[in-house]
Amino acid sequence: MKKIGIPRGMLYYENFPFWQEYFEGIGCELVESPKTNKEIMDKGILSSVDEACLPVKITHGHVNYLKDKVDYIFLPRFISLHKMEYCCPKILGLPEMIINSIDDLPEIIQIDINLYRRNELKNSFQELGKSLGVSKEVSNKSFRKALKKFSNYQGWLKEELFPKGYSFKEGNFSILVLGHSYNVYDEFLNMGVLGKLQERDINIFTAEELDDDIIRKYSNFTNKRIFWTHGRRILGASKYHLKKATIDGIIYLSSFGCGLDSVLSHFVLKQANLYNVPFMLLTLDEQTGEAGFNTRLEAFLDMMKWRDRNQSHISTFR
Ligand code: SF4
Numbered sequence: 001m002k003k004i005g006i007p008r009g010m011l012y013y014e015n016f017p018f019w020q021e022y023f024e025g026i027g028c029e030l031v032e033s034p035k036t037n038k039e040i041m042d043k044g045i046l047s048s049v050d051e052a053c054l055p056v057k058i059t060h061g062h063v064n065y066l067k068d069k070v071d072y073i074f075l076p077r078f079i080s081l082h083k084m085e086y087c088c089p090k091i092l093g094l095p096e097m098i099i100n101s102i103d104d105l106p107e108i109i110q111i112d113i114n115l116y117r118r119n120e121l122k123n124s125f126q127e128l129g130k131s132l133g134v135s136k137e138v139s140n141k142s143f144r145k146a147l148k149k150f151s152n153y154q155g156w157l158k159e160e161l162f163p164k165g166y167s168f169k170e171g172n173f174s175i176l177v178l179g180h181s182y183n184v185y186d187e188f189l190n191m192g193v194l195g196k197l198q199e200r201d202i203n204i205f206t207a208e209e210l211d212d213d214i215i216r217k218y219s220n221f222t223n224k225r226i227f228w229t230h231g232r233r234i235l236g237a238s239k240y241h242l243k244k245a246t247i248d249g250i251i252y253l254s255s256f257g258c259g260l261d262s263v264l265s266h267f268v269l270k271q272a273n274l275y276n277v278p279f280m281l282l283t284l285d286e287q288t289g290e291a292g293f294n295t296r297l298e299a300f301l302d303m304m305k306w307r308d309r310n311q312s313h314i315s316t317f318r
Helices: 012-025 038-047 054-066 094-101 120-131 136-150 153-161 181-185 193-199 212-218 229-244 259-274 290-308
Strands: 003-006 029-032 072-074 077-080 107-109 112-114 174-178 203-206 249-255 279-284
Touching: 003 012, 003 054, 012 029, 012 136, 012 153, 012 181, 038 054, 054 094, 054 181, 094 107, 112 120, 120 136, 174 193, 174 229, 181 249, 193 203, 193 290, 203 229, 212 229, 229 259, 249 259, 249 290, 259 279, 279 290
Parallel strands: 003 029, 003 072, 072 107, 077 112, 174 203, 174 249, 249 279
Antiparallel strands: none
């Protein structure tokens, strides 16, 4: 049985149920890299270019972990996830960055994920199946099953990606944790922010919980159309929760040096100010210390609670 390595980085957090169903359906064995840890991060930093953002470096580390344990590593090239929208250039170029930075890799399975073009996804997986010696019929059947499984993505997200499972308690404070999915759900990268909020009985919302039609409806407030799918998701989720008054605060997790986040966080900050909701931007890189991170988190939660006790003159921005 062919062993396919799946690095637990970048868009893994949005796609793993699909990949799992597809590869297992065509008779492959999946090997996931473990959750990010210090060793994975350090190896990723050593093997990637200095200019890369932390999630890209961490993904290098996951590939490094897998390279001697599998026959293939799956590194799809995400180009577009919606018509007239694109992914960040670093996501587009990730397979080439990795191939040119890490020695002695096993065979890399590269396919284009380009949903701008009709049927491109199905064709890409057909090509993938063919390269592994799988017939078109078996590949298509597995693809259909994978699509079906993917329709329950939100169930997987709540079971697998929240450190202590997902629960909502009426009457508790609620925070929207925003950012790219790899910043929000990689517990090591974000120093366990979801778990820390859960320990303090804070309800958590994330952008990935919302259906795409809601995101599209609520992200239409900018003068110029946002052409990054992840950007739309972040803006749509913030606007939806601010308008519905479901949240007491927003925490934006950003990677140091991320061009997209520098624009998006500014939009979210303006919206949060408009609705008078506290906002905090946490920028993460490999130098971020946990003590300072915790202090900022505590200060933000204290400020949120003071404001709740009618001291609304306290600034909403930290
Ligand atoms: S969107 Fe930002 S964090 Fe994500 S890959 Fe691009 S630069 Fe890195």
